Amino acid sequence: MDYGTPLKTSGEMVSITINGQALEVAAGNSIMAAALMHGIDIPKLCATDNLDAYGSCRVCLVEVDGMRGYPASCTTLVSAGMVIRTESEALIRLRKGMLQLYLSDFPAGDIPDGWSEFHRTLQQVGVTDHPYSVSKTHLDAPVDESNPYFLFDPAKCIVCNRCVRACEEIQGTFALTIDGRGFDSKVVAGQDQGFFESNCVSCGACVQTCPTQALVEKSLFPEGYQRG
Amino acid sequence: MVNPIKPDRSVVTTCAYCGVGCGFKAETHQGRVVRMIPWKESKANHGHSCIKGRFAFDYYQHPDRVRTPLIREDINQPWREVGWEEALGFAAKRFRSIQQRHGARSIGAISSSRCTNEEIFLVQKLARAVFGNNNIDNCARICHSPTQFGLSATVGWGAASQNFDSIMQADVIMVVGANPTEGHPVFGSQLKRRVRQGAKLIVIDPRRTETVRSAHVEAAVHLGLRPGTNVAVLNSISHVIVREKLFNEAFIRERCEWHEFEHWCDLVGSDRYAPEVIGPEAGLNPADIRRAARIYASGPKSAIYYGLGVTEHSQGSTGVMCLGNLSLACGMLGREGVGVNPLRGQGNVQGGSCLGSWPHVFSGYRFVTDDDVRHSFENDWGVTLDPEPGLRLPNMFDAALTGHFRGMYIMGEDPVQSDPNQSHIIEAMRAMECVVIQDLFLNETARYAHVFLPGSSSLEKDGTFTSAERRVNRVRKVVEPIAGLQDWEIVVKLMNAMGYACNYDHAGQILDEIARLSPAYRGISFELIDRIGSVQWPCDESAPEGTEVLHRERFPRANGRGTFMLTEYVATRERTSDTYPLLLTTGRILSQYNVGTQTRRTANSQWHAEDVLEISADDAHTRGIRNGDRVWLSSRYGATELTVQISERVRAGLVYTTFHHAETRVNVVTSDLSDWATNCPEYKVTAVEVSLHKPAIAQIKREEEATA
Numbered sequence: 001m002d003y004g005t006p007l008k009t010s011g012e013m014v015s016i017t018i019n020g021q022a023l024e025v026a027a028g029n030s031i032m033a034a035a036l037m038h039g040i041d042i043p044k045l046c047a048t049d050n051l052d053a054y055g056s057c058r059v060c061l062v063e064v065d066g067m068r069g070y071p072a073s074c075t076t077l078v079s080a081g082m083v084i085r086t087e088s089e090a091l092i093r094l095r096k097g098m099l100q101l102y103l104s105d106f107p108a109g110d111i112p113d114g115w116s117e118f119h120r121t122l123q124q125v126g127v128t129d130h131p132y133s134v135s136k137t138h139l140d141a142p143v144d145e146s147n148p149y150f151l152f153d154p155a156k157c158i159v160c161n162r163c164v165r166a167c168e169e170i171q172g173t174f175a176l177t178i179d180g181r182g183f184d185s186k187v188v189a190g191q192d193q194g195f196f197e198s199n200c201v202s203c204g205a206c207v208q209t210c211p212t213q214a215l216v217e218k219s220l221f222p223e224g225y226q227r228g
Numbered sequence: 229m230v231n232p233i234k235p236d237r238s239v240v241t242t243c244a245y246c247g248v249g250c251g252f253k254a255e256t257h258q259g260r261v262v263r264m265i266p267w268k269e270s271k272a273n274h275g276h277s278c279i280k281g282r283f284a285f286d287y288y289q290h291p292d293r294v295r296t297p298l299i300r301e302d303i304n305q306p307w308r309e310v311g312w313e314e315a316l317g318f319a320a321k322r323f324r325s326i327q328q329r330h331g332a333r334s335i336g337a338i339s340s341s342r343c344t345n346e347e348i349f350l351v352q353k354l355a356r357a358v359f360g361n362n363n364i365d366n367c368a369r370i371c372h373s374p375t376q377f378g379l380s381a382t383v384g385w386g387a388a389s390q391n392f393d394s395i396m397q398a399d400v401i402m403v404v405g406a407n408p409t410e411g412h413p414v415f416g417s418q419l420k421r422r423v424r425q426g427a428k429l430i431v432i433d434p435r436r437t438e439t440v441r442s443a444h445v446e447a448a449v450h451l452g453l454r455p456g457t458n459v460a461v462l463n464s465i466s467h468v469i470v471r472e473k474l475f476n477e478a479f480i481r482e483r484c485e486w487h488e489f490e491h492w493c494d495l496v497g498s499d500r501y502a503p504e505v506i507g508p509e510a511g512l513n514p515a516d517i518r519r520a521a522r523i524y525a526s527g528p529k530s531a532i533y534y535g536l537g538v539t540e541h542s543q544g545s546t547g548v549m550c551l552g553n554l555s556l557a558c559g560m561l562g563r564e565g566v567g568v569n570p571l572r573g574q575g576n577v578q579g580g581s582c583l584g585s586w587p588h589v590f591s592g593y594r595f596v597t598d599d600d601v602r603h604s605f606e607n608d609w610g611v612t613l614d615p616e617p618g619l620r621l622p623n624m625f626d627a628a629l630t631g632h633f634r635g636m637y638i639m640g641e642d643p644v645q646s647d648p649n650q651s652h653i654i655e656a657m658r659a660m661e662c663v664v665i666q667d668l669f670l671n672e673t674a675r676y677a678h679v680f681l682p683g684s685s686s687l688e689k690d691g692t693f694t695s696a697e698r699r700v701n702r703v704r705k706v707v708e709p710i711a712g713l714q715d716w717e718i719v720v721k722l723m724n725a726m727g728y729a730c731n732y733d734h735a736g737q738i739l740d741e742i743a744r745l746s747p748a749y750r751g752i753s754f755e756l757i758d759r760i761g762s763v764q765w766p767c768d769e770s771a772p773e774g775t776e777v778l779h780r781e782r783f784p785r786a787n788g789r790g791t792f793m794l795t796e797y798v799a800t801r802e803r804t805s806d807t808y809p810l811l812l813t814t815g816r817i818l819s820q821y822n823v824g825t826q827t828r829r830t831a832n833s834q835w836h837a838e839d840v841l842e843i844s845a846d847d848a849h850t851r852g853i854r855n856g857d858r859v860w861l862s863s864r865y866g867a868t869e870l871t872v873q874i875s876e877r878v879r880a881g882l883v884y885t886t887f888h889h890a891e892t893r894v895n896v897v898t899s900d901l902s903d904w905a906t907n908c909p910e911y912k913v914t915a916v917e918v919s920l921h922k923p924a925i926a927q928i929k930r931e932e933e934a935t936a
Contacts, residue, residue: 050268050275109230148831149283170276172420174443196834201818203413204282208266208275213232217263217283220232228230 004032004047004060004074014080019087031073031084032060042086043095043124045102045117045211046160047074051169057160058098059121062086070094092125100130105137106212107155109228117211118158136183143225144189146196149218150207151225152187156214159185163206163215175200233257240267242693242701243281244342244686245821247572248272248392248414249695250281251762254687254706261285261687261706271762272392272695278413279819279835280827285687287829288710292669294682295711303658303676312713312721319637319679320725322662323359326635332614334633335662336363336624339585340640341371341574343715344691344703346738348576349591350719351639352584355618357609358728362596362618363633366585367641368577369621370648373906374539375570376581378548380593381793382556384784386581389555389567390531391697391764391776395422397565400523400530402430404551405458405537405912406571407437410818412696415571419533420445430520432461433537434813435842435884436877449520452879455813456913457510459543460797461517462550464506466496468521469557475525479559483783484790492553492792501797511881525558529565536573537815540911542800544903549793556790562779572696573822575686579694582749582765583742587618591746608745611728621647622907625656635662637722639715640683642671645823645890648909649865649900666718669825672890681718682711689714690735692757698764698775700749702757800913802899804881808863808915810847812883812897820888828889839892842875842884843918853920861885862923863916866896872918883918887911 008028016023018035025034030053032042045057055075062073065083070091073084085091099122103111111119111128122128141154159178164187167176175198179188190198207215218225235255243250243264251270255263264285268275297315298307310318326334337359339351348366355364368376376386383389392415395401401419408416420442423429429447431440440450453461469475470493480489499505503514524530532555538547551568560566572578584591594601595617602613619627621643627633629652647653657663657676665674666681674680688709692700705714713721716735723730732738736754743749751767751774763774782788804811819835821827841861843853853859855874860867861883870885870892878884887894901910917923 107230114231115234148834149279169421170417172417172424172443172445201413202279202283202835203417204266204277204279208277216232219262220235222233226230 001036003036003049004042004044005030005053006049007033014078016078016080016082016084018084025078027078029078031062031064031076031078031082034078035073035084035086040086041124042073043121044074045121045158046162048162048209051162051165051209054161054165057158059095061091061094063088063091095125096127099125099127100132102158103127103130104132104134105139107139107228110156114213116213118213139227141186143227144194145218145225146194147200147202148196149202150195150204150215151218152195153214153216153225153227154186155227156212157187158212159187160211162209162211163187166205166209171201171203171205173199173201173203176206233262235262238265239704239706240702241686241704241706242575244575244826245280246412247575247577247696248412249575249693249697249699249701250277250414251701252277252281256706259707261288269761272697272699272701273414276414276417279832280821284827284830284832287668287826288685288687290829292829293710294668294670294680297682297711298680300678303678307680315679315681316721316725319662319664319722322678323635323726326661327359330632330634332360333363333618335359335635335637336361336365336619336633337637338621338639338641338643339364339366339580341367341572341577341580342640343576343580344686344689344735345576345579345583345694345700345742346691346735347639347715347719348580348585349583349738349742350716351637353609354637354719354723356605356613357611358723358726361614362587362616363624364585364618365587365621365624366580367574367646368580368585369907370646370909371536371573372539372570372577372581373908374544374548374903376593377905378545379552379568379570381791382549382552383561383568383779383790385778386593387578387698387778388569388696389561389778390569391699392418394564394567394777395419395531398422398427398529398531399527399565400428400430402432402520402524402530402532403439404432404532404534406533406535407433407439407815408533408571409438409442411535411573411816412571413818428523430523432458432520434878434882435815448523449516451512451516451520454511455811455882456541456800456802457506458538458541458547459550459795460501460506461510461512462547462554463496463501463795463797464503464517465521465524466550466554466557467501468503468518469525469554470497472522474522475557476559480557483562484556484792488792489557492794495794495796524554527558527560527566529563530558530560531566532560532568533571534569535571537912539903539908541913542802542901542903542910543798544908545905546795550795552790553792553795556792561790562777562781564777567777570696573816575695576693578696578698579692582694583746587620591742592748605745608741620907622902625653628656628659631659634660636660637664637666638673639666639719642667642673642823642825644672644676645895648895648898648902648911650893650895651866652900666715671825683715683718684709684711684713689716691716692739694765699762700752700757700765701762702754800901800910802901802910802913802915804915808917810881810883810916810918812861812863812885812914812916813912814885814887814894814898817886817888820886822888823890824888836886836888838871839886839889839894840873841870841918842873842878844878844880844882845874846880847883847918848872848874851918851920853918857920860919860922861897861916862919863897863899863914865899865914867923868893868896883916
C-alpha cells in the first residue's frame, strides 16, 4: 500500500467529507493519504509515501469546496470541515488529458502489457492512447546503460523528480538532479556523466521509486534492453 | 520483447550481507531470482537498500559454486567428486579416528556469522554433543568478541541497546571507528538523514571518511586520532566530563554504584588524561577533545555507534568498556535516542555471539562451567557434556602446530584469508589430518581441506539471522539448494554419520530448541516472526513481541546496576620505527563485502576491482611515489604489492587499505598482536613502510615459499 504522502497517525483529529462520506483523520495528512486510509484511491504519479509531497504530475487533482481550481491532493493538507470530491466529470477529463500528454512522449510499443506504476494509473483512469500528432519527442534520447545493474531510458521518463528526491531524501547522496528547463529538462547523474561514472552509489532508491520503469533493473531484460 | 519480464513469485527474506539485516522481497521468474526489492514493511530498512543487498545476488548461481561433495586422501591430491553419504562417512570416520588416537579434544569446529542462527546453534551442538568438547569458536572472534566482553562488563549485555530507528530521535550522534556509509549503508543513510535534520555528529576515526563530510552532512567534530590511541582519547573525553562535572549524577546514583563511579573518576580524572596531555599523543587538538566531550554530555539525547575501529586493537575490549562507561556517566542509556550500539559487519554476528558459538559459553553467554546450565543442555541433548572450556580459534591453530589438535570442521569461513598472520595459519592447516569445509565456493582455506561439503546460499535455505539491532529476521528459502541440501541438513547428517541421532523436520524446530534452551530467545519462533515480521530479543513472557530498547529500568547484571570499568590506557606494542615509519589501518568499501567471496563474483567488482593503498600526498612525495604506482607495503611480518592512490582521506603518517581481494594478501602484513581479553586481532594498527622497490626481507621469501 502506498499512501502517496508520509502518514501522520497521531495528533489532533479533524472531520472532513470526501465524496459525501464524513470521515475523521489526523491533522497534517494530505487529502490523498486521508482518502486512501478510507479506501478511496486517487490516481497519482509523482507521489509516494516515503518521500515528501511534491505536486508535479497534476494527476491527483481533486475538487474542494471553497478552493479555486483543482488542487493537487498530495500537496493539500486536510483541514476541519473540508468538503472534497475526488471524482467528477471535470476531474476525469483533466486526468485523462494529463495522462494523454504523458503518453504523447512515451514509446508506443511499451504502452500495452506494461506493469509499472504508470501503467496501473493509466488503467485506473482508462487511458490507452493519445490524440496528438507529435513532432518533437524524447524517443531518440540515448539510453544510459553504463551501470551494470540498471539502466535509464529518458524516453520513458516523465520528469516527476521522484528519483532525484529519493537520492536526496532517502539515500542522502545527492547524485541526481534535473538539468535544463521545459522540454529540455532531463534527469542527470553527477555532472551529466552517466550513472556509472557519477557519484551514484547504486543503492537502487531511484530504481525502486521510478513510476514508469525509465529506471529499471537490467536483470528484467534477459535478452538485452530494447525500447518499444 | 520490449516490456520487462514480470516476476511470477515473491518471497520475503533477509539480506545475506551486513548486520543491518534489511528485508527484501526476492522476486523470481521461472524459478530464477531476477531481482531483490527492498521490503517496505521491514523495520530495519523501511524499503531502502544498498548496492550489495539490492543488486549483488547473482553469486548464488555463479559457475564457481560447488555442486557435489568432494573428498581427497591428502591435500596434495586432486579433489574427487562423491555422493553425500560417502563424503559425510569419510569425514565422520576420520574425525572419530583422530579422537580415538589423540583424545576427544583433538578436533573442533568453527562457524560463521554468515550462517543462520539455526546453523550456528547446530554447529556448536556438533562440537559439544557429538565431538564431546567445547572446541567451538566463530569468526566474531576476529571482529566483535571485545563487544561481548566490554559491553557485558559495563552494561550487562554484549548487544546494541537500541533499535536502528532510535537514531531518528538522537540529538548527538557519536560514531567511533566505523564508517557506516560504506560498511552499513542503509543505516548510514538514516544517520545522514538525522544529521540533515539537525543532529550534531562527532566522528572518531583516523581517516577523514565519507561519514565525516558528504553532501549536506558535516561532523561538528572529527577526532582524526592516530591509530591505537582510542582508549587514551576516550579516557580524555571522560576526563573532561568528570572535571567539568558534565556527568548525570541522578542517573549514576539511581542506576549505578556511586563508589564505583568515584573510583573511575580517580582514574580518568587524573592529569595524565587531560586533553592537553593526550592531544599531542593522539595527534589531536586538545580543544577538539573538549568540544567533543561537551557536545556528547550535553545531549540531551546522545547515541554512540561503533565498529571494528574500536574492537580490533590490543585494547579492543578496553575501548568498548570506555564507551560503556561514557554512556553510563552521562545517563545515555535506557530510553529512545541514546545508547551504545555496535555496528556488526556480517549479517549474523549478533546471532553468532548469542547462540553459544564460543568455547566458554552456551547460548545467552552462560558458562559451560556452570553445572545447572550444562545439565539443562545435557537433559535436552541426552549426552554428557565437557565442563572444561574449549580452544579459541587462534589457539586451535597454535595447537595444530604442536600436534594436539588435528581435525577441524569449518562452516562458511575462510580463515586463511581473513585471519591474521596468514603463514602461521597455513602451516597449522597443513599440519591437520582432517579439515572439513562447508561453503559455497572452494575458498583459500579449501586448499588445505580433505572434505568439501557444498553449502547453500541464503536464498536456498530457511532459518533466521539476528541483526545488529538484536532483530531476529526470517531467512526464507526462495530457490532449491544448488547441491541438494540446506546447510542445517548437512550438519544434521554429519552428526548422524558420527553416531549421534537427531532429526528435525524443518529449520523452525531448531529455532524451537534454541528458544527452549536460551532465555533471551524464549518466545521466538517462526510462527511469531511470520505474524509480526521480525522480533528483537529479549523476547519472553514479559516481552512477548520483543524489546526495542534495552536497559530501561535495570541492567542485566546480578545487582541490576551498570558498572564503571577501569580503563587505563596501555599503548600497543606495535610501534613505528625508522624502518617502518607509517601506520597502516584497514577497512571496507561500499561495493565489496569482507573477503569478497560473494561480491567479487558479481558486477560489483566493476567499482572496486582491486584493493588500493591510500596514502597522503606528503608521504607519497617523499618516497617518489605517484598516483597509480604499484608499491610494496611491508611490515615486520611480511610484504605485499598494491596500487597506490594519493588521498586526502588519510593524513601524513597514515596509510589505509581494504582487505576484499585475496591477491592483496593484506593479512600477510598485519601483526599478530591481539586484544588482551579476547584475542581479537589488532588489524587496525600495523607499522609499515611503503616503497617503489621490493624490500629485501627474508620473511617475504618464506611467505612465498609457503604459498607456492
